[in-house]
Amino acid sequence: MPDNQTHQEAPSIGVVRESGADERRVALVPRAVASLIAKGLDVVVESGAGAEALMGDDLYLAAGATIGDAWSADIVLKVAPPTDTEIARLKAGSTLIGFLAPRNTENKIAALQNAGIVGYAVEAIPRISRAQVMDALSSQANVAGYKSVILAASLSTRFFPMLTTAAGTVKPASVLVLGVGVAGLQALATAKRLGGRATGYDVRPEVADQVRSVGAQWLDVGIDAAGDGGYARELTAEERAQQQTALETAISTFDVVITTALVPGRPAPRLVTAAAVHGMKPGSVVIDMAGETGGNCEVTVPGETVVINGVTIASPLNLPSTMPEHASELYSKNLTALLELLVRDGRLDPDYSDDVVALSCVTRDSVSNRI
Amino acid sequence: MPDNQTHQEAPSIGVVRESGADERRVALVPRAVASLIAKGLDVVVESGAGAEALMGDDLYLAAGATIGDAWSADIVLKVAPPTDTEIARLKAGSTLIGFLAPRNTENKIAALQNAGIVGYAVEAIPRISRAQVMDALSSQANVAGYKSVILAASLSTRFFPMLTTAAGTVKPASVLVLGVGVAGLQALATAKRLGGRATGYDVRPEVADQVRSVGAQWLDVGIDAAGDGGYARELTAEERAQQQTALETAISTFDVVITTALVPGRPAPRLVTAAAVHGMKPGSVVIDMAGETGGNCEVTVPGETVVINGVTIASPLNLPSTMPEHASELYSKNLTALLELLVRDGRLDPDYSDDVVALSCVTRDSVSNRI
Incomplete structure (x- = not known):
């Protein structure tokens, strides 16, 4: 045999x-x-x-x-x-x-x-301490999270860092990361490194401390939807409505929005509505890292970069490969x-x-x- | 009238x-x-x-x-x-x-x-204190210097920051900036922000302190060629040979080389020879910001991005416009x-x-x- x-x-x-x-x-x-x-x-x-x-x-x-x-x-x-x-x-x-x-x-x-x-x-591979060294989802998410910020900075019409020059001061870019897993946390850390003001949001309140640990702000909209295996569960209809209202208001104030929200085995949750994109300033950027499961942004075209009312929405499908x-x-x-x-x-x-x-x-x- | x-x-x-x-x-x-x-x-x-x-x-x-x-x-x-x-x-x-x-x-x-x-x-506009607020060369060079690093990070196969993960540690990228005017200094500062190890080189030894002030190393090859208006003068044949030998050795050890060297009214000095590019590790990146006056790198194609032996050489012509x-x-x-x-x-x-x-x-x- x-x-x-x-x-x-x-x-x-x-x-x-x-x-x-x-x-x-x-x-x-x-x-x-x-x-x-x-x-x-x-x-x-x-x-x-x-x-x-x-x-x-x-x-x-x-x-x-x-x-x-x-x-x-x-x-x-x-x-x-x-x-x-x-x-x-x-x-x-x-x-x-x-x-x-x-x-x-x-x-x-x-x-x-x-x-x-x-x-x-x-x-x-189960996400337990002993298996962290084998956790390819995490290792590749680290790459993707870092590169999402580099991509955002490439596409942005603005600086990330605050700049004090003889010709005046430029405000730092404000960066919102929706979905704070490994990729989201690395995106927050990278945005912060580059001089941006970073804010994280997740439906799992327990990640707030991790967000703060990289020097980012925590956006609290009052939802708790922690699920299995470190992922979030799907929200109820009521929670979704509550989240949508809160996020639409918040998103309009950011220069860059990076989304990484996944619900295992389900289409990616829609966190950035078309109305939210419409509310953003021209020149702002959305990087939707959930394109493979349909995207976190309503106007995402997976794998493409589109510009709507001056807002660039990019949905790269395989950032680690870059x-x-x-x-x-x-x-x-x-x-x-x-x-x-x-x-x-x-x-x-x-x-x-x-x-x-x-x-x-x-x-x-x-x-x-x-x- | x-x-x-x-x-x-x-x-x-x-x-x-x-x-x-x-x-x-x-x-x-x-x-x-x-x-x-x-x-x-x-x-x-x-x-x-x-x-x-x-x-x-x-x-x-x-x-x-x-x-x-x-x-x-x-x-x-x-x-x-x-x-x-x-x-x-x-x-x-x-x-x-x-x-x-x-x-x-x-x-x-x-x-x-x-x-x-x-x-x-x-x-x-003369580069005097009173006229700094009008200095468009400097304001746009600030943009170009920042964006050159974002471009390098986009093209690199590697991280800029050191990364400590469960799957091991990634070394920070080493970044060499050749020509430390406003653009070069901003490139050094940005590379440093992003977590890279930054080193600056210039034929004007007086900029060494500025390089160190942004947390970067100074590469000394023993040449002093300060010229008028804050720019460098052209080197003698002997100085050029000395510089070429020193730079070819140094360049091979860097992940990223960003060049910004200009001599007013003259073609850009050739600082990165084809041999130096050949000595770089595959996956390394050269950003040549002097493409408009012919480039600082011997294999630069102004306005294009070329890959030679796995080394990417990009020569963007109008970074401020991006x-x-x-x-x-x-x-x-x-x-x-x-x-x-x-x-x-x-x-x-x-x-x-x-x-x-x-x-x-x-x-x-x-x-x-x-x-």
Whole structure:
């Protein structure tokens, strides 16, 4: 049985080239390759896997990898969810680790199960202290939150910092961040760094202290909707109306609004209405980071940048990919840490009694059949 | 004589619409219009003059301006140098204030003289304390210096700030600014704000203290080439060789290089050789702000962004225009201050015994004839 064979000897690790046009990240950077090789694992890298992250095959070779058919490795590491074509290239019984979009109704998890692939979704890693080092959602949200502010500053007709010049003083930009998870907190911190006045809003009052800890103001509209797993629950109709009124008033006073609000498995909540955009001063900017699930802003066109009454509304879909070097570096560390739970004593030997392993394995049914 | 007439009554001020495709600034913002009107002047604004700066005709009307033929005003305010077509629209004997590129061999100053226009070039305002409030070169360089860092952060594959996350620590970006005038100093300050490690270099050792005052390091290569008017003189062949060797070594260690070195009336000095670019790590970024005079980097394509061996070299030509609101606001204050020297007791009555007036008037020959 090929399955048993892979359990007897050191598994090979494959690092494949991403096929998405906008995906510049790579699952494992050369430095991480070197650390796996030092542990006695073989690493096969698809030619050009790191090219878009500006890490050439030569760097992978220097780290000890071979350049070759990474898709038929025992454990394949990837960033974006696989396409059907990509699943067909994986060998039966192999393991795939990456973003698998388990909460997305159109995911490929059933296809992986049918192909006999064991899939670990980084999104399904529980957000507990011990697993923070593997938390790819957080590491990539850090990148996205930082870059959202850089993008806002690029698009703004105004300075972020207060500027005192011989020709007069320019007021600092006021920045409102709606939804304060990892991305929102990093956006607040970055806006503050750059000299802006930052304000955070969330329906989970417990994040107010985190907002204040980065030097930002907390916008309180009197709603408490903390939900499971650190996310918010959906609001009631009454709460939504209360929130909408409060936010419409608040938004009109800000130069920049950055939205990052997500409700797991549901369309993104609409926090910025068309009326709120209409109330903003021309030259203001909205960065909607929830475009992939429809957007937090009513006039968002996911993936596009539109200008309405002089207000720019940008909805970038994959901000981490725009900083491929550091995003890949952090993601590498996440995957390397997860691999340590799966490869024990040099063999692929996942311990399914460990919650981190059990919960991140989203093809568990097929795994159960095999155990 | 029409000339005498304009001296007898309050001159009309015209704010025209810029014709350059990439020029989003406007010479006078509505707030500045209101201040001139409070002084009893008439202001005529060309329809759409502020549109690209997101300041609609309605705002100018609300400030007390009329929308109409701004080109036939007594004093026309502009941003970019006029085209021949635009000069033809000015009335004989009128005054034009704006960037007139007096040091550019292809400027329109002779054309203005031939048309009987009195031109004041903001570039020719002496850089003395009293005239700082009119110093448009400085106000716009502040915008450009800030935006150069935002652009670098947009293009970089890396973070600027140090980031300490569960998945490890990311080193801060190292930023080298070559040429520390107003733009360079603002670039250093902005890079520092954003969390980068900033280093400044200039051939004028006296700016070292300014560099250190914004928390940046000073790169000393042992050259002293301070010149007139706060600018540097051209280096000798020997100094150039010394500088090139020192910079090639230094540049390879930086994530971001921003160049702002100008020598008045001469092509921009070549500070970043092709070899230096070749020595940089893939993913690094060069922002060449001297593209208009040929660039400080040997591989710069003015106005373009090119990638060579994974290093991005961007040469934006008009960064202030990308922040039209604040750039226009500061420029407005510069022009308003200069106007105060030209319009006295409600009449156009320039005092040519004032150095600021005399030196900024670049069509002085024709003026002398008229006085």
